[in-house]
Amino acid sequence: MAKKKTAYVCTDCGSDHSKWQGQCSDCGAWNTLQEFVVSAAKTPARDASLGGYAGAAGTQGIQRLADVDLAEVPRISSGMQEFDRVLGGGLVPGSAILIGGHPGAGKSTLLLQTMCALAATLPALYVTGEESLQQVAMRARRLNLPTDQLNMLSETSVDRLLQLLQQHQPKVVVIDSIQVMHVEGVESAPGSVSQVRESAAALTRYAKQTGTILLLVGHVTKDGTLAGPKVLEHMIDCSIMLEGDGDSRFRTLRGIKNRFGAINELGVFAMLESGLKEVKNPSSIFLSRSEEPSAGSVVMVIWEGTRPLLVEIQALVDDSHFGHPKRVAVGLDQNRMNLLLAALHRHGGVMLGDQDVYINVVGGVKVNETAADLALLLAALSSFRNQALPQDLIVFGEVGLSGEIRPVPSGQERIREAAKHGFTRAIVPKANAPRQPLQGMTVIAVETLQQALAQL
Structure with missing residues (x-):
């Protein structure tokens, strides 16, 4: 043996x-x-029905790059524009999509709504391994979803599942979840590295060979990353995360990896009694401010994927009652905040070393770009001086260590988006100032941090 x-x-x-x-x-x-x-390596058997070896992604042979067919890959709409936006325009046949998120975020709800909509035009199969068929049926009834065309299956064995897929040949398959699936012959429990790796490889191989759209549900760890081996993200074509706090009714769907579209694309949904409802204008949600101006609040324009979003950033600066001042950033990089506060002291003459600084991005949005630098400093200064900034002011720009204000991508598109929402003043980098004046918008172009502070 x-x-x-x-x-x-x-x-x-x-x-x-x-x-x-x-x-x-x-x-x-x-x-x-x-x-x-x-496991021991096995020689792949020839499968004539698949046109090659069982397990091979393709057997077209060697081709020159100039001879590759450039026909556009067909896409299938999921029925939700926000979901299609994150996917890059829709579902691609033969693609493997991994959807992760914390328990209760709404992964099963989103996929059940999508599958019920797709089942009206395509053969669809929903495979549940964590819940019973009765639980899924009760959720569909509570959401008032059409259940006549969607096929259901309760199965955790990948070998048995592949046999059923060969018989019925659905075009869209959901696996909920990949952590409960297991492959015969792998001596480990479901959810282990071995089982998750082999199960995902077998299902992805089938999707590539038959042109089936495969949607995998993945668990997340305590720090919010996808559970299982890192190679799981290399096997699939698209990895997206459904984020949202349990006490908030809004959910954000963010693309992490996408071979068929742009990454860091953001889709916004609202969790209602009837399920997840897409939000057409996310900026209107993030801008639900109080009518009275308050110190430490300013609106910035961030770029998510292919569209601008207007988000409010809040700062609270207070006297520190301990020996070591606190620095807390929610929705932003805390190390970036410490760097910017040092630049504010050196080039702006504002000393916050003995102050507690708390920064929060309203709405649970996570900002990953440097366009929020200038807005962060102005909000912190507004709270420190206890002077409110104008309600009709928007700010964006990157702040360098030498005190310069650097331009950011798509600056003019950000200004036009702010003008649509009724903002009349903007402090932006000089390189992002529009060449032609915008009607109803006063653009203040600055080159240094001292110039931006002088405008206030």
Whole structure:
């Protein structure tokens, strides 16, 4: 009997190690190595029905790059414009999509609504391994969804599932979730690195060979990252995260990886009694401000994917009653905030070293770009001086360590979006100022941080 071979895979970077150790030597993460059973290599069998070897992604042979067919890949609408936006325009046949999110975020609700809409025109199959068929049927009835055309299956065995897929040949398949699926012959429990890796590989291989749209539901860890091996993200074509707090009715769908569209695309939904409803104008939600001006609040324009969003940033600066002042940033990088506060002291003459600084982006939006630098500093200064900024003012721009205001991409599109929502004044980098004056909008172009502070 052959001896079982094991390896240890890092869940953060996917690197293999021959023995367990506390720290991954490749990425430096601690306590991320999990045991992985290495199965013996098998020679793929010839399958004439698939036009090649079972397990091969394609058998067209070697081609020159100039001879590759450039026909546009057909896309299928999911029935929700916000979902299609994150996917890059719709569902692509033969693609594998991984949807992650915290428990209760609405992953199953979103996919059930999508599948019920697609089942009217395409053969669709919803495979549930965590919930019973009665639980899914009760959710569909509560959401008043059409249930006549959608096929359901309760199964956790990948081998049995592949046999049923070959018989019925659906065009869209949902696996809820990949952590409960298991492959025969892999000596580990469902949810382990070995089972998740092999299950995802087998299902993705089938989707590529048959042109089936595969939607996988993935769990997340405590820090919000997708559970399982990092190589799982390399197998699939699109990885998206459904984010949202349990006490908020709004959910954001963000694209992390997409081979068929732009990454960091953002879709906004509202969780209602009838399910997830797409929000056509997200800026109107994030701008629900009080009528009375308040210190420490300013509106900035961020760029998410292919569209601008107007978001309010709030700051609270207060005297520190302890030896070490607190620095808390929600929705922004805290290290970036510390860097900007140092630039404010050096080039703006405002000392906040003995103050507690709290920064919050309203609406639960996570800002990953540097266009929020100038708005962060002006909001902090407004709270420190206890002087409210104008309600009709929008601010964006990157602040450098030498005090210069650097331009950001799509500056003029941001200004036009702010003008549509009734803003009349804008403080922007000089390189982003429009060449032609905009009607009803006063644009103040600045080059340094001192000029921006002088305008206030």
